[in-house]
Amino acid sequence: MTDLLTAVPTCIEHERLAFALLEARTRGQYLTRLRTLSRDERAELDRRERKALASLVDHELEHGCNG
Ligand SMILES: [Zn+2]
Numbered sequence: 001m002t003d004l005l006t007a008v009p010t011c012i013e014h015e016r017l018a019f020a021l022l023e024a025r026t027r028g029q030y031l032t033r034l035r036t037l038s039r040d041e042r043a044e045l046d047r048r049e050r051k052a053l054a055s056l057v058d059h060e061l062e063h064g065c066n067g
Contacts, residue, residue, distance in 0.1 A: 011065040014056070021052040 028045040031037060037045070060066060 011063060014059060014063070014065050017052070017056040017059055021049070021056055024049040024052045 024045070028049060031041070031045065
């Protein structure tokens, strides 16, 4: 029997974090197109995107995976 944990080619956690980043970016772009955002709203969106990116990079460094 093959060990499923070592045989999985992609990292599920990496995919989850990559998706969260994509979602944060998409939401920011969508809201920006929809209406004019206040400075606070823009800052909040920017903060979320940075956090998502940082989580993804941290995970890659810790886990050694690259998608
Ligand atoms: Zn990983």
